[in-house]
Amino acid sequence: MPRPIEALIHTAALAHNLGRARSQAPNARVWAVVKANAYGHGIERAFEGLRAADGFALLDLDEAQRLRALDWRGPILLLEGVFEPRDLELCSRLKLWHTVHCEQQIDWLAMHKTHEPHRVFLKLNSGMNRLGFPPAAFRAAYARLEALPQVDEIGLMTHFSDADAMRQGVDGIAHQLAAFESAADGLAGERTIANSAATLRHATRTAGDWVRAGIMVYGGVPDFPEHDAAHWDLRPAMTLRSKVIGVQQLQPGDTVGYGSAYRAEQATRVGIVACGYADGYPRHAPTGTPVLVDGQRTRTLGRVSMDMLAVDLTALPASGFGSEATLWGEGPVVGGNGSRLPIDEVARSAGTIGYELMCAIATRVPVRSA
Numbered sequence: 359m360p361r362p363i364e365a366l367i368h369t370a371a372l373a374h375n376l377g378r379a380r381s382q383a384p385n386a387r388v389w390a391v392v393k394a395n396a397y398g399h400g401i402e403r404a405f406e407g408l409r410a411a412d413g414f415a416l417l418d419l420d421e422a423q424r425l426r427a428l429d430w431r432g433p434i435l436l437l438e439g440v441f442e443p444r445d446l447e448l449c450s451r452l453k454l455w456h457t458v459h460c461e462q463q464i465d466w467l468a469m470h471k472t473h474e475p476h477r478v479f480l481k482l483n484s485g486m487n488r489l490g491f492p493p494a495a496f497r498a499a500y501a502r503l504e505a506l507p508q509v510d511e512i513g514l515m516t517h518f519s520d521a522d523a524m525r526q527g528v529d530g531i532a533h534q535l536a537a538f539e540s541a542a543d544g545l546a547g548e549r550t551i552a553n554s555a556a557t558l559r560h561a562t563r564t565a566g567d568w569v570r571a572g573i574m575v576y577g578g579v580p581d582f583p584e585h586d587a588a589h590w591d592l593r594p595a596m597t598l599r600s601k602v603i604g605v606q607q608l609q610p611g612d613t614v615g616y617g618s619a620y621r622a623e624q625a626t627r628v629g630i631v632a633c634g635y636a637d638g639y640p641r642h643a644p645t646g647t648p649v650l651v652d653g654q655r656t657r658t659l660g661r662v663s664m665d666m667l668a669v670d671l672t673a674l675p676a677s678g679f680g681s682e683a684t685l686w687g688e689g690p691v692v693g694g695n696g697s698r699l700p701i702d703e704v705a706r707s708a709g710t711i712g713y714e715l716m717c718a719i720a721t722r723v724p725v726r727s728a
């Protein structure tokens with residue numbers, strides 16, 4: 359019998375969330391962003407729920423190969439473009455569209471021998487200051503690409519740093535949007551500028567020809583806690599669940615776990631759940647992090663260890679050995695209603711974001727589609 363922990367990937371939730379991206383930006387096409395092994399969900403499993411996407415956006419060439427192996431014939435966009443000249447051969451062979459964010463990538467294209475010209479997206483650095491051409495160099499880069507026989511259509515792209523919130527007290531996207539609009543003014547080509555946060559919060563200004571929906575298709579909320587998944591009508595695509603494999607009765611003054619980080623003030627019934635940081639549960643989650651046991655909300659106690667964590671069963675007398683623990687996602691039906699624990703709440707308690715928790719699911723956790 360393996361450890362009782364498992365991750366469930368909810369195919370129908372992925373399809374629903376993809377539909378939410380469409381309804382936010384009805385005139386745009388939707389890239390489902392599946393980088394980082396589909397944010398930890400697994401490309402192959404995520405593909406089941408996302409096959410209605412217009413295209414898939416990712417970073418790693420081997421992930422692009424995996425998508426082609428699933429018989430996906432539609433567009434695939436490499437969000438960081440190629441990393442070395444010979445990657446262009448794979449782009450030709452697999453018909454990958456690629457981002458061009460620097461002069462070196464144009465140099466490599468100019469030397470590339472291909473029968474079929476490539477579709478590229480030229481990336482503007484509109485203020486994020488990670489990748490992209492500065493506004494002053496954007497038109498010259500466009501002209502260089504336009505002159506290359508290796509290049510077919512040129513799309514235009516940028517990425518927001520603050521689409522999820524205000525920036526220094528004002529509209530988070532205005533400065534970047536203005537930079538993009540002025541740099542792209544008059545240039546032919548499809549536009550793609552919106553990530554999930556922009557798609558949810560600023561679709562009328564940012565939808566363009568393609569939106570790039572990442573976290574939202576997995577049911578994570580880019581602007582939590584200002585908004586939650588219910589507000590945006592997003593459903594969790596991943597459940598992490600396990601079982602209570604031990605029960606302890608603490609007396610006042612007793613402690614639980616490493617460092618005696620939790621000390622009981624009164625009689626406390628503790629469940630030990632088979633889930634720890636080696637499964638991808640955040641070690642920094644403090645006492646009080648929400649968890650469901652048999653679909654009822656309770657809290658963690660003390661430090662998360664490698665293979666186990668402790669939960670408070672004091673108010674749940676019917677729960678105990680063998681009870682189901684939902685670390686995040688969909689819990690069991692209780693009294694006719696489904697129970698749910700948003701990953702965003704767990705992430706917030708642990709001082710991180712849902713993105714990081716999804717991506718960190720450990721390889722030792724068995725994954726199933728549900």
Ligand SMILES: *Cc1c(COP(=O)(O)O)cnc(C)c1O
Nearest residue numbers: 391437517553554570571572573
């Ligand atoms: C990861 C990524 C996205 C998706 O971002 P979300 O916040 O997950 O929607 C979009 N565009 C680029 C360039 C990315 O790297």
